[in-house]
Amino acid sequence: MSKAIPEPVIRLTEAFARLPGIGPKTAARLTYFLLRAPDEISQSLADALHDLKTETKFCSVCFNITVSDPCEICADAKRDGRVIAVVEEPLDVLAIERTGAYSGKYHVLHGAISPVNNIGPDDLRIRELVERVGQQDVLEVIIATNPGMEGDATAMYIKRELEPKGVKIQRLARGLPVGGDLEYVDSVTLTRALQGRSEF
Amino acid sequence: MHIEHLSLTNFRNYARLEWTLPKGTTVIHGANAQGKTSLLEAIYYLATSRSPYTTSDRQLIHWRAETDPIPYARLAAEVCTRHRPLDRIDMTLMLDTTNGDGARFKKVVKINGAEKRVMDLVGLVNVVLFLPRDLTLVEGSPSDRRGFMNDTLAQVDQDYLDALSTYDKILPQRNALLRRISDNLAAPHELDYWDSQLVKAGAVLIAGRQRFLRELEADAQKAHHDLTGKRETLTLDYQPSFTPTAGGDGQLSFNTTGLDLHRELSAEQIAPQFAEQLEAEKGEAIKRGVTLSGPHRDELRLHINGRDAGLYGSRGQARTAVMALKLAELSWMKQRIGEWPLLLLDEVIAELDASRRAYLLDRLDGATQTLMTTTELDIFTTSFLERAAVLRIVDGQIAAETP
Numbered sequence: 001m002s003k004a005i006p007e008p009v010i011r012l013t014e015a016f017a018r019l020p021g022i023g024p025k026t027a028a029r030l031t032y033f034l035l036r037a038p039d040e041i042s043q044s045l046a047d048a049l050h051d052l053k054t055e056t057k058f059c060s061v062c063f064n065i066t067v068s069d070p071c072e073i074c075a076d077a078k079r080d081g082r083v084i085a086v087v088e089e090p091l092d093v094l095a096i097e098r099t100g101a102y103s104g105k106y107h108v109l110h111g112a113i114s115p116v117n118n119i120g121p122d123d124l125r126i127r128e129l130v131e132r133v134g135q136q137d138v139l140e141v142i143i144a145t146n147p148g149m150e151g152d153a154t155a156m157y158i159k160r161e162l163e164p165k166g167v168k169i170q171r172l173a174r175g176l177p178v179g180g181d182l183e184y185v186d187s188v189t190l191t192r193a194l195q196g197r198s199e200f
Numbered sequence: 201m202h203i204e205h206l207s208l209t210n211f212r213n214y215a216r217l218e219w220t221l222p223k224g225t226t227v228i229h230g231a232n233a234q235g236k237t238s239l240l241e242a243i244y245y246l247a248t249s250r251s252p253y254t255t256s257d258r259q260l261i262h263w264r265a266e267t268d269p270i271p272y273a274r275l276a277a278e279v280c281t282r283h284r285p286l287d288r289i290d291m292t293l294m295l296d297t298t299n300g301d302g303a304r305f306k307k308v309v310k311i312n313g314a315e316k317r318v319m320d321l322v323g324l325v326n327v328v329l330f331l332p333r334d335l336t337l338v339e340g341s342p343s344d345r346r347g348f349m350n351d352t353l354a355q356v357d358q359d360y361l362d363a364l365s366t367y368d369k370i371l372p373q374r375n376a377l378l379r380r381i382s383d384n385l386a387a388p389h390e391l392d393y394w395d396s397q398l399v400k401a402g403a404v405l406i407a408g409r410q411r412f413l414r415e416l417e418a419d420a421q422k423a424h425h426d427l428t429g430k431r432e433t434l435t436l437d438y439q440p441s442f443t444p445t446a447g448g449d450g451q452l453s454f455n456t457t458g459l460d461l462h463r464e465l466s467a468e469q470i471a472p473q474f475a476e477q478l479e480a481e482k483g484e485a486i487k488r489g490v491t492l493s494g495p496h497r498d499e500l501r502l503h504i505n506g507r508d509a510g511l512y513g514s515r516g517q518a519r520t521a522v523m524a525l526k527l528a529e530l531s532w533m534k535q536r537i538g539e540w541p542l543l544l545l546d547e548v549i550a551e552l553d554a555s556r557r558a559y560l561l562d563r564l565d566g567a568t569q570t571l572m573t574t575t576e577l578d579i580f581t582t583s584f585l586e587r588a589a590v591l592r593i594v595d596g597q598i599a600a601e602t603p
Contacts, residue, residue, distance in 0.1 A: 113390075115376035120386045149369055149397070156393040186319070188362065 009035070061132065063108045063125045065090050073105060080104045082139040086129060086158060088112050088146060096144065104142070107132065112150040113157060121157050130161050140168040147174045173198075201281040201325065201539055202569035203243065209274040210262035212238035214596045222589040225570045229577055229601060230593035236573035239593075240329070240544040243571070246277050246289050247325035247542070248355065249307070249318045258305050261293055271295040279325050282539045287324060288312050319361070326355050326541035328530045330548045337525070338502050338510045338518035345500040349409050352529055356536050363404035370398045371491060379489040388482065395478050398494065403471035405495040406440060410465055412532070413438050413500070420528035427520050427559060432504050434521055441497035442477035523556060527563055545572040550579055577601075 009031055016027035034042045058064070059071035066072070073079060073093075083104030087093055093106050109124040121127075133141065143158055145151035159169050175193030176185060185193075208217040213235045228236050237253070241260075245251055251260060261273040272294045279287045290310040309316050311324065337344055354361040374394040380386040413436045424434035477493050478485075485492050502509045502521045509521050533541045543564060549557055549572060561584060564570055577585065590601040 115373050115380055115386070115394075118376075118380070118385075120380060121390065149366075149373070152397075153373075153393045157390065160389075160392070186317070187358065 062106045063110065063128065064093055064106060078103075082137055083142065084129075084133070084138055084140070085142045085144050087144045088151065088154070092144065104140075109145070109154065112145055112154045114150045114153075121154075121161075124154070126158060126161060129158065130165070133162060133165050133167055138165075138167055140170065142170045142172065144172045147172070201279060201537075201542060203325075203542065204278040204280055204286070206239075206242065207274070207276040208242055210265040210271070211242055211260060211273045211275055212262065214238060214242075215262060215264070217596065217598070219598055221569065221571075223569055225564075225567070225572070225588040227577070227580065227585065227588050227590045228571060228573045228593060229575070229590060230573075231575060234593045235596045236593050237546055240546050240571060240573060242275050243277070243325075243542065244327055244329055244544060246275055246291060247321070247327045248351070249291070249309070249321055252329060252331065257293060257307065258295055261295060266295070277325070281324075289321070289324065319365075322354070322358060322361055323356060323537075326533055326537050327544055328526070328533055328541050329544045329546070330526050331546050332548050332551045334526060334548070335519050335522050335551060337522045338513065339515075342497075342499050346496070346498065348525075348529075349412060349500060352533065353408055353412055356533065357408060359404060360408040363401040363408070366397065367401040367405060367495065370394055370401060371494075371496060374398055375490050378486050378491070382486050382489055388486070391482070395475065398491070399471050399475045399478065400467075402474055402494045403467040406470050406474070406498065407465055407467040409495070409498070409500075410438055416525070416528045416532050419531045420524045423527040423563070424521065424524035427524060427556065432517070432520075433506075434509075434524055435503045435506070437501040437503055439499040439501060440493075440495075441499070442474065442481075442493040519552075520556070523552075523560065527560070530563075540566075540568040543567050543570040543572075545570070547573055547575070550574060550576060 012034070013024070013027045013031045016022055016030050017024050019027075022030075034045070055067055056065050057067075057069060059066045059069055059074055061070045061074040064071050064073070068075070080103050084107050085096060085102060085104055086107045086109060087096070088109050088111060090108055093108060096102050096106075107125065107129050109126065109129075111119055111124050113119060113121060113124070129141075132138070141158075141162055143155045145154045155171055162169055173196050175189065175196055176182075182190070202223050203221050206217070206219045206221060208214040208219075211217075213233075219239075228239060230236050241251055241253055245260070251257065254260070261271050265271040265273065272292055274293075275289075275291045277289050279289060281287075288311070290308075290313075292306075292308045292310075294306040294308070296304045296306055307318065309318055309321060311320065334348075337348060350364060354364055374391070377386055377390060377394060381388055381391070417436045420436065421434050424432065474494065478491075481492050502518075502525070504513055504517055504521060507513070509518055513521070530541070530543070549560070552560065557579070561580075574580075577590070580588075592599050592601045
């Protein structure tokens, strides 16, 4: 960058450019927007950024991101602690919460097994899950990792680790999207849906 | 099947092309670097979403378009098949540079106006492509011969294509895990999932290739007999990279060199043998950090009168064997889809001597649509040229040949 641009502008632009989905042009646009915008916009952004790291932490039980430890879901006595849904990312918790159909608790792995990306079971919160199942009164574990190769590899690994504990292990069903048309469904999904058909 | 109309925008050296294709045989004539091959490449790309000439799809976009804000190339074809009167296939290749960190290549496929996955293209257009490079298939590398089987099978067999794409994703994961185990970053039992998936997909590939070669062999033999005046007999030999273990149930029949093509083998029969092999070589695989056995290492050998043509055959014998194999591929595909596939011959006619050339053209007689490129017209007989449409290409423009 040229010397005509003041150093604080360069610093912020470069900081933005490190974020996913933001290239140098977008980063510059954001920076100049903040330069011209009223002070409270940049102030509230700075506060929010600061609080993001200082006021949040991992829940020591489920490893979701939280302000209070244990997190609200883990602390909620009305929720059934005997059922645990295992998900890859915090956003997956939100997705399941949005359904309103689940009243158990969660366990967030923070990723999935992928040897190519150097992510093994030890890089995930799998050991913590096994300990949790051993210590608490858990009857059922629902493995809700993504239905792809890496999610399946993770699911299989977890199943193997949990089997000696004697809990019921379930995997989310896979199959047809609601409101979908049979003729447009790909054959792999349809095959899975046939295999996983249920009593009606 | 045939293509009625082809439109290209910024594809290779075509800034813009609208071309209504004749049925029957079309000879595309022109000097080098005028765009003959790019026409065939465009059609092959529409059929398979893969270029036979480059592994970098972004090279397909016209270099002049690269200074545009969003460089793109568009390919569109109207295709008629026996089962479907008219399908319109649209492909847009884009280099998205708006996103900063380097240009990102994007490919959008539309079929009859609706956006589809690349996989959905399969089977809509079937092509048999014959390149001069194919003539070295026999002496060439094993991966060329695996490519021959993969390219043909993946066009018509959805299960094979699914297994191939799964296999190609599992293999690097498994190899990475092998290296992690060797570095003490992972435990050997973590291989279980990847092994089970590799075995499942790999067995489908081996069974599919074995069935394919069995169906191909008789046709290849017949063409080869015709070409050699019955003096030589061609046999195909599929050699899996693992030999069966003594603990097998005895149902599998392997001869001393390879897999007996004449026995029907299902993926379910192959899978346990493959699994056993992976288990047996686990130590060595961890040490070397690669998967040592599987369809990615299997071999196809061609034998003439029982002797390996790649090792002992003359150059002429090898070429004859390849021609027989390509003609058998054509018959196989024709039988499989119930009509003639599109035929694309790039410069290959000029590489053949007069008798092989005459035989090839005779065998292609009757095809619904054949496109062949050439720099020389006088390699064809007058009667052949009278029956064909002859077009001339100069710098990305098509014109009828003036006699």
